[in-house]
Amino acid sequence: MQPLRLQMQRDMKLRGLALRTQETYIAAVAALAKHYRCSPDGLSIDQIQRYVLHLLEDRQLSWSSCNQAICAFRFFYGVTLKRGVFALEIPHGRTPQKQPEILSRSEVMRLLDAASRLHDRVLLKTTYAAGLRLSEVIALRWSDIDSERMSLRVEQGKGAQDRYTVLSSGLLAELRTYWKLRRPEGPWLFPGRDPSVPICDSSVQRLYTHTKQKAGITKRGGIHALRHAFATHLLEAGIDLHMIQRFMGHRSLSTTQRYLHLTQSHLKDKAGALDLLQSG
Template sequence: MTPLRQRMLEDMSIRNLATNTQMSYVQQVAAYAKYFRRPPQELGPEDIRTYQLYLLETRKLAPSSIGLATGALRFLYKVTLKQPWAVEEIPMPKRPFKLPVILSREEVMHFLEAVSSLKHRTLLTAIYAAGLRVSEATHLKITDIDSQRMMLRVDQGKGQKDRYVMLSPRLLDTLRLYWKAARPTLWLFPGDLPDQPITRDAVGQACQKAHRASGIAKPITPHSLRHAFATHLLEAGTNVRTIQLLLGHRSLATTSRYLKVASSTVCATTSPFDLLPKVEEPPPLTPTPPAHF
């Protein structure tokens, strides 16, 4: 390990950045140095601009992927290398605002029925029933189930924050049936190695397989179930602030985007077209006879 990488890892650890963030930032800086075949200390703003254009025009990466690389370089040059130009000279790409595609309740049920594995179906059901992120669901432990208070404990979710979410009676029954069949000991959803939780990739592959089997045309990822959880709660009349707490969102603005997709808000207002007096239907078109020459 180079001294620079060690220093950057120490800087991230001091600031208590999540482990996944640390790994991603180190990988991004390594790819950046490999592209120029020079150490980052010898590179500057123009090199960063060249690299961003390479990611955009040659690699054809999405703004979110370029933003990850940019975040890593900003940290490197501002915190670890302490360059005064760091933030000002490293532009962050603007991400396009996209609304999530929402599954209906019937589509959620149909999708879950298409999941063939009991473990995968139970995990994906928990994501929908409690609004979990996939990383939160994969890291659930047996001890996180509080059937007395009907709560699930989310240990160190995004932003390294603990929170409690609802444990519905139906989900509790589902978890109990799964436990009787699988008998997990530490992790609720163990991976190939019993002392390790199931991986995100394994959940993603199971989701893709079920998506194909379901025949649902809408795109579906594990996160789609979390989107559906929030939207269905909102449509049922749950307060936005309550949904924010359940989802573990830092900002209410993040949760409020579901107002844009919930049928209870989008469809609650009558279209002015429906208020117009009924207009008589126009007479059917008379086919024009063919011209004769």
């Protein structure tokens, strides 16, 4: 598997796949090889299809998880092994479309107030106030803060795209306090135990889950709920859809438009979301 793994990694890097996607694809192909206890380049179409069925029926994985594995197989067999037709015979499963449970502004405030440690509060506040994905917030560096333009630089976000998002005055003040009191070593805004690497995503998810429980919030979802709340609250505040699209890093406006269905139809205070971002 080692030569094939290296070749697959090179192929993914050449095509600009995100690091998290690379790790997911490698893990999926490695699991396939482990299941059959042989090198994956010797497996047949029928064996691949039976393995996907095993994931669905025996392991009872969700369609989204199975689709990730299928995408990995398509890349491995179609790109790395150059068997283009091989992987196309495996159909995608249909993922049920579920609307996320949106945190209200008061729930976001409760969540932030429940974070007792400065590090935790700043991390959660940055995620919400800038509308960041989990992979984006943990990859933030101190050099990404542009206080003159009041913006945060997101380097190589989803789709290997750089972008700038909003930096409110309240968040900037809290980041400065965080810097004075914590003085993190290394380039990372939120370093791990080893300051040469950023905090791991599982630690951030646990932090969010613990703080959410502490705040008495029962709505489902992980830390990505803060990104959903960011977009929804700005829409409710009357911010232009195209501006929110740029903040979120969506390639298509239709992706941003789905938040229109999640906003409240009648609001008395349309400046509330911005007030929350600016006041911290």
